[in-house]
Amino acid sequence: MLPPAQAYQWALDSAELQIQSGAISYTQAIGGAVKQLAERGMCVAYDESGNVLPNRVAYESGHIDHLDVAVRRAVMTGVNQLNQQYREQSMDCLETDLVEVTAHSGARDTDGPNGWENHAAWQGKVYRWSAKPKTSKGVYPDFAKTCGYGSVTGIGGANCRHSYWPYIEGVSERTYTDAELEAMKPENRPKIKFEGKEYDDYQATQKQRQIERTVRKLKRRKTAFEAAGLTEDAQAANIRLRRLNQEYRAFSKAAGLPEQRERMKVLYPDGGDVGKTSKPLAKRTESGILNDKGYKGIPITEEAIRRVPQVRPDGWSQEQAERLQTAHRELLRAVMDKPVGTEVGAVYAPDMRLIERKIGEYAGHQIVAPLCHEPHIFVHNHPSGLTFSENDIKGFINSADMALLTAVGNNGSVYALQKSDDYSAADFVKAYVRASLELKQAKNPSEYAKIMDRFLRGAEKYGVKFITRG
Numbered sequence: 001m002l003p004p005a006q007a008y009q010w011a012l013d014s015a016e017l018q019i020q021s022g023a024i025s026y027t028q029a030i031g032g033a034v035k036q037l038a039e040r041g042m043c044v045a046y047d048e049s050g051n052v053l054p055n056r057v058a059y060e061s062g063h064i065d066h067l068d069v070a071v072r073r074a075v076m077t078g079v080n081q082l083n084q085q086y087r088e089q090s091m092d093c094l095e096t097d098l099v100e101v102t103a104h105s106g107a108r109d110t111d112g113p114n115g116w117e118n119h120a121a122w123q124g125k126v127y128r129w130s131a132k133p134k135t136s137k138g139v140y141p142d143f144a145k146t147c148g149y150g151s152v153t154g155i156g157g158a159n160c161r162h163s164y165w166p167y168i169e170g171v172s173e174r175t176y177t178d179a180e181l182e183a184m185k186p187e188n189r190p191k192i193k194f195e196g197k198e199y200d201d202y203q204a205t206q207k208q209r210q211i212e213r214t215v216r217k218l219k220r221r222k223t224a225f226e227a228a229g230l231t232e233d234a235q236a237a238n239i240r241l242r243r244l245n246q247e248y249r250a251f252s253k254a255a256g257l258p259e260q261r262e263r264m265k266v267l268y269p270d271g272g273d274v275g276k277t278s279k280p281l282a283k284r285t286e287s288g289i290l291n292d293k294g295y296k297g298i299p300i301t302e303e304a305i306r307r308v309p310q311v312r313p314d315g316w317s318q319e320q321a322e323r324l325q326t327a328h329r330e331l332l333r334a335v336m337d338k339p340v341g342t343e344v345g346a347v348y349a350p351d352m353r354l355i356e357r358k359i360g361e362y363a364g365h366q367i368v369a370p371l372c373h374e375p376h377i378f379v380h381n382h383p384s385g386l387t388f389s390e391n392d393i394k395g396f397i398n399s400a401d402m403a404l405l406t407a408v409g410n411n412g413s414v415y416a417l418q419k420s421d422d423y424s425a426a427d428f429v430k431a432y433v434r435a436s437l438e439l440k441q442a443k444n445p446s447e448y449a450k451i452m453d454r455f456l457r458g459a460e461k462y463g464v465k466f467i468t469r470g
């Protein structure tokens with residue numbers, strides 16, 4: 001990947017870890033990774049004219065993908081590859097050098113320079129892995145050379161659904177016979193007819209992906225048209241969307257394919273096709289700023305800064321606690337003269353040495369924790385003076401190196417989350433997923449705060465200490 005590859009890779013690893021923990025689904029994990037990168041503006045590319053393309057991933061080959069497409073492909077491929085490594089360990093435990101490759105209808109049958117690009121030709125058979133100590137007696141084709149193990153176009157590569165299992169000679173039985181595998185080949189499968197055209201199984205899946213891509217593109221355009229005030233263009237895009245949804249439903253039924261509606265969701269705003277979209281400003285009220293959750297921004301006063309309490313996390317010295325208190329006061333002072341509702345965040349080293357500070361570009365612009373690959377502390381202000389948000393908790397979970405997260409309210413209140421030595425990320429994630437279902441049903445800020453407070457006060461059993469002052 002081109003820069004900032006490190007941040008991109010971190011987000012992918014985080015999503016993969018969450019999927020492997022079993023705490024959340026792959027759709028939720030992928031959506032979270034995309035939103036993290038989009039909110040931070042980490043991924044951009046440039047077209048041939050040098051124009052900025054937001055929320056894109058640029059590869060060294062010159063190929064450019066939309067962020068959600070690239071993340072989904074990479075995460076699903078990564079999970080598949082990790083599972084294959086588990087199976088490789090199983091081979092060592094079983095002391096076998098043979099593997100059986102999985103098979104499915106619709107396997108790609110494209111030709112390539114190496115031969116293994118045609119997955120339909122090698123799926124479902126038994127191979128010998130020459131990298132393993134020889135234990136088998138029969139003659140088997142070479143696994144890596146035939147199936148392209150380790151190659152982006154081979155088994156376990158990009159968008160490949162194939163995997164393999166340990167095969168024990170004289171004990172295991174093949175899942176598919178040669179006749180069954182022959183029947184799976186595209187040329188031997190009945191063609192799918194739709195609107196006067198014929199598709200084989202693989203072509204049908206590609207047609208389905210093409211419709212999904214077009215739907216995502218139209219949704220982005222519709223959002224951009226609406227932001228630009230182009231009402232007629234937005235309506236035209238909406239009409240096309242309805243027609244495409246009908247076509248998607250009809251084609252999926254005709255091809256016998258399950259509808260995958262999650263692939264049609266747009267996980268970030270993007271107006272690159274029609275121009276720059278307007279920033280999502282918060283709603284102004286007489287007493288301050290009201291954001292989409294109904295939290296009012298409180299004006300910062302000298303009195304509020306003065307009464308910011310001291311918080312002393314476990315294991316901290318008095319000097320460290322005083323520095324943290326100073327950091328909280330400096331945050332509020334940094335946005336005291338900004339529009340009510342402006343957020344500011346800062347990253348500190350464990351010794352309270354300032355690493356980075358960022359102030360929101362407009363009132364209501366939510367500051368999220370930046371990607372950091374060393375032990376750190378993230379502090380930020382909450383204009384509402386209320387407890388942590390769901391984005392705060394997600395950032396705390398996704399950053400393995402974030403030891404402490406704090407939020408100082410514009411009213412001088414302080415909230416803090418600290419990871420202890422017995423912190424269990426998997427258990428904390430599972431607890432958060434349960435709590436998030438309640439949080440989404442909260443009818444007002446007060447009810448939301450009560451649910452979040454109850455969840456955080458019970459987090460100590462997962463190695464997370466919740467501190468509140470003021």
